[in-house]
Amino acid sequence: MPPTLCFNCQAARAVIIRPKNRRKLCKTCFLEIFETEIHQTITSTSLFQRGERIAIGASGGKDSTVLASVLKTLNERHDYGLDLTLLSIDEGIRGYRDDSLETVKRNAEQYNMPLEIVGYDELYGWTMDQVVAQVGKKGNCTYCGVFRRQALDRGAARLGIKHVVTGHNADDVAETVMMNLLRGDLPRLSRGTNIVTESAGMQVKRSKPLKYAYEKEIVLYAHHKKLDYFSTECIYSPEAFRGSARTLIKDLEKIRPSSILDIVKSGEDMAALVPPEISNNGKPAEDEASGGCGSQNGRSSGGEMAAMEKRLAANEEAQAREIEITLPSRRPSSVVSFQQKKGKLVKGQTAGKCERCGYISSQKICKACTLLDGLNKSRPKTTIEVGIEEEESSSTLMRQMESVQLSSMSSG
Numbered sequence: 001m002p003p004t005l006c007f008n009c010q011a012a013r014a015v016i017i018r019p020k021n022r023r024k025l026c027k028t029c030f031l032e033i034f035e036t037e038i039h040q041t042i043t044s045t046s047l048f049q050r051g052e053r054i055a056i057g058a059s060g061g062k063d064s065t066v067l068a069s070v071l072k073t074l075n076e077r078h079d080y081g082l083d084l085t086l087l088s089i090d091e092g093i094r095g096y097r098d099d100s101l102e103t104v105k106r107n108a109e110q111y112n113m114p115l116e117i118v119g120y121d122e123l124y125g126w127t128m129d130q131v132v133a134q135v136g137k138k139g140n141c142t143y144c145g146v147f148r149r150q151a152l153d154r155g156a157a158r159l160g161i162k163h164v165v166t167g168h169n170a171d172d173v174a175e176t177v178m179m180n181l182l183r184g185d186l187p188r189l190s191r192g193t194n195i196v197t198e199s200a201g202m203q204v205k206r207s208k209p210l211k212y213a214y215e216k217e218i219v220l221y222a223h224h225k226k227l228d229y230f231s232t233e234c235i236y237s238p239e240a241f242r243g244s245a246r247t248l249i250k251d252l253e254k255i256r257p258s259s260i261l262d263i264v265k266s267g268e269d270m271a272a273l274v275p276p277e278i279s280n281n282g283k284p285a286e287d288e289a290s291g292g293c294g295s296q297n298g299r300s301s302g303g304e305m306a307a308m309e310k311r312l313a314a315n316e317e318a319q320a321r322e323i324e325i326t327l328p329s330r331r332p333s334s335v336v337s338f339q340q341k342k343g344k345l346v347k348g349q350t351a352g353k354c355e356r357c358g359y360i361s362s363q364k365i366c367k368a369c370t371l372l373d374g375l376n377k378s379r380p381k382t383t384i385e386v387g388i389e390e391e392e393s394s395s396t397l398m399r400q401m402e403s404v405q406l407s408s409m410s411s412g
């Protein structure tokens with residue numbers, strides 16, 4: 001039987017079935033199409049300014065490694081004129097981040113980019129190993145996510161850089177859309193679909209150039225480009241709800257490959273219907289997919305079923321560690337009744353500064369300092385009342401507090 005020819009060039013042998021649309025492509029065409037699509041995302045959203053300094057949030061994983069590689073390629077090919085730097089956050093997780101940082105150090109040499117490493121220990125006086133030793137695994141992702149978002153801002157500020165890019169991909173965005181849909185959280189759904197979010201703390205812009213790239217294609221790209229990346233998952237691991245949304249999306253993708261992009265597009269369309277007063281569009285915002293941990297994501301490039309099974313098992317395990325979060329007043333129905341009660345939309349909050357660390361926050365004490373308070377007081381059980389949009393301003397819902405209960409923290 002003659003070999004199947006590439007759908008694109010009709011000359012070379014097809015070796016890849018594109019996860020996005022099942023088209024059969026040769027390696028060269030796949031790599032070029034993948035890069036071209038990222039270029040189109042960048043140009044159609046006017047993501048970068050010529051001469052801009054960009055910090056690439058580099059974890060050593062497949063997404064940020066592919067992001068660094070593609071940005072370098074496109075910067076040279078299309079003469080974007082960008083000054084690219086790798087920025088890594090060392091959460092202090094022995095046997096995980098120390099190994100992945102070795103990968104980033106190699107990447108810095110391979111891509112000829114400067115590398116800045118910022119540690120939780122120097123910023124907060126705690127490593128994640130110490131946090132977990134104190135609070136247990138349950139809820140540890142909350143600490144890590146809050147700390148990482150600030151750390152990326154602080155790292156960028158240290159470098160004098162005002163734009164951080166992260167490797168969040170279409171699967172991550174689809175998961176965020178799905179999670180917020182299931183929670184009935186329109187403001188977050190809206191923000192999670194934006195390609196650019198202004199970071200609350202330091203007026204650092206944050207963006208996701210891989211927003212429309214499928215995770216599977218990122219793995220294929222890394223594989224065929226022979227990129228050097230780290231593929232072990234975080235030892236403190238996953239957030240069960242995101243894992244469940246992920247499994248749901250992966251199941252849908254099997255039946256309908258376009259599902260991931262369809263969910264992203266639907267999220268964007270729904271976001272367009274959310275009034276700015278509620279979505280906080282264009283204002284400082286922290287969303288779950290802009291610096292939080294997604295290391296629950298499968299990182300293996302082979303044996304999808306095996307990876308899926310592993311994920312399912314991990315999700316099950318994660319149920320026991322899931323943090324209890326109550327969102328009493330964030331459903332669209334409460335948005336309406338809240339507004340009706342007031343008779344008009346409530347003006348947004350004014351972002352002030354955290355009294356402790358100076359990070360911009362709508363509360364007196366920012367989320368990271370609140371968490372640190374609990375840690376430093378060595379409380380075995382902590383109930384923290386934080387505004388869910390604490391570091392975000394101008395949202396009707398921001399005035400409504402959510403109760404985040406970090407219960408049984410000492411139980412692991």
Ligand SMILES: Nc1ncnc2c1ncn2[C@@H]1O[C@H](COP(=O)(O)OP(=O)(O)OP(=O)(O)O)[C@@H](O)[C@H]1O
Binds near residue numbers: 059
């Ligand atoms: N320790 C870190 N240092 C710098 N950037 C990070 C770090 N952890 C995460 N990021 C950024 O946030 C993005 C999403 O991280 P996440 O934890 O969800 O991992 P991921 O989806 O597996 O990505 P990756 O494959 O790049 O690790 C990463 O692609 C990276 O840009």
